[in-house]
Amino acid sequence: MDFCISPRVEEFRTRIARFVDDEILPVEVRREAWDSHDNIAIDWLEALREKARAEGLWCLQLKPETGGQGLGKMGMAVCYEEMNRSIFGPVVFNSAAPDDGNMMVLEQAATPAQKERWLAPIVAGQVRSSFAMTEPHPGGGSDPGMMLTTARKAGDKYVIRGRKWFITGAEDAAHFLLIARTSDDPRRGLTAFLHHRDDANWRIDRRIPIMGPEEHGGHCEIIYEDMELPADRVIMGEGLGLKVTQMRLGPARLTHCMRWLGLAKRCTEIAREYAENRHGFGVRLSERESIQIKLGDLAMGIEMGRLLVMKAAWELDQGRFARKEVSMAKIHVANLLHKAADVAIQINGARGYSQDTVLEWIYRYARQARLVDGADEVHQMVLNRHLADEKHNFWHWDISQQ
Template identity: 40%
Template structure:
């Protein structure tokens, strides 16, 4: 891989996504509705192909069985992976956030039991953070409770949007363990709960936007007992662990959104150049040209913003403002570009004959998950009002 370099790797990965993953999408989405989030048979075939071609788990550290690419190198690859919704699952990067979390905070025993098989694609993770009764954007409101009872932890929790729980080997549950802690951010802990543990049950797969293939599960844990050794990180570190998990993940999301937006842009251009209406090709009409130009500007602006945020995070700088900016800016960019592409396609754009209608649904989710746009805007504005020098164009030093 070192001899090949990242440009060569990007080229090979691009061929894999275009030639194997994208053509498999219709079969995958049909199978996913029946088999669940991780278990579509075609996905197993794609994983095997990715492994044969040396494209598996490229961003995972080498010491846990991954490709060992640097953070920035993997950021660039995510742009290609994101061209297909199933790209990250086909190349083993769908578990990236959970692997980062376990690699950084897990004990040696936890890594052997959960992390290494997860990197190999033998088991799959899920995370229980969001709850239906309280605002998911404010983790200090979590109602789930866990208490230590001798050498066990007893967990009572009600979660939803625990994606992939139907096929997952475990769920990392975030619950209150220290209600009297002085800081409200130190009241919560992360606990690894195997999904087969007595008292763990899946209430339903929550239908979203007319389908259940995303595997967004509502789960309950009633008096679930796990060994005290299943505590992930230190007691009261749940909030810190969640933030360390989400920071790099938001950059990965934003780069994958670029891949989706670029694909939608290409479909829009092809349609404009091939469709005749009202006396000329669509490409000759001023309004359509405005769509093309504005989409190109948004894509490029978001790309540069995201790479800058990744650069700062990789250098160990405080990148909270940059990450907040790209999260809400990128979600809007993704929505706008796909929306224009649908408009150029007309009625065809809202059918399943093109990938655009599914991409549009996913773009709408982007404005909610990993923090809604409003919270990121509020957080960015608060930081900038307090310290204008924290703006991304003000370089330290």
């Protein structure tokens, strides 16, 4: 693969970097701009979103006909990394989870009518969305085949019954993508649906308290009590829910990694700045070999993560599933983010543990990275399965056709 980025992608990267420095970071340091869940307050967010729209930095991940810039996964990797130098960056550009993944799968899988009704308002920033798949034990989590929420066909409608939990953004969402079981077929037993928060016979049971800062709308437990949906709410077709899930989760896992690299770089940036200015026992911290080893190791880990992410992005841009590439990136970058926050806090000492920097925010946020969109162990099992099937070809090189 060619490791050069196009002038167009570089132009977007440069403009995003300037926007983050000039517009978002000055808001991030103002505590009055934070909401009660340690996210950016809505009024501050909307003002920044208007500026991002005006500068043509809105929904870069989508096709031009959908309202984006058609950067492709490799272009997204470059730009998302730059966006998340601020903890508030991605949501300002309408590139934050779960809307990001929902928009991309609807752009790919929805009918024109569904796009107009369900996708366009998310793209415009008029509503937020949520992806309702994960269930409490003994239901489906990383294994969708364990899905217990059912969608029973009744005439020209489907009746939904079941429970979901840890559904990101649900409290603030208007549009939901829901996965439910329509048969016991192991490959075609799941179906994807669209529903609105105003539909009857469902409710949010609770907003689940978590250790870290929260996305807008939190992480909720949802109960469906015979919610009726018309047939035009089905995405792609009955029995194709597993395919919809695979279309959404692979790229979404990778976009998490793209953003997390930006946060890891921010941790390193804060640590380096402090080490350059803090003196102890007659020398700068940055002159101590122990600090240099820590920062050098982080720099190497970030670059390794960037290479893994870019390889997976390239595979997706070739039209492949990139399952093992995404799994490798997910494992490495999730652990890297946690390490970067931990090392930066250690170098900053008590300052790092305080709220004088965003390091404690990132540290709390980072622990979930090894769980969301598949725990480390799940992705390690995926890689072992590929190794068992492919053997030495696990490490093959693609051969150029030129």
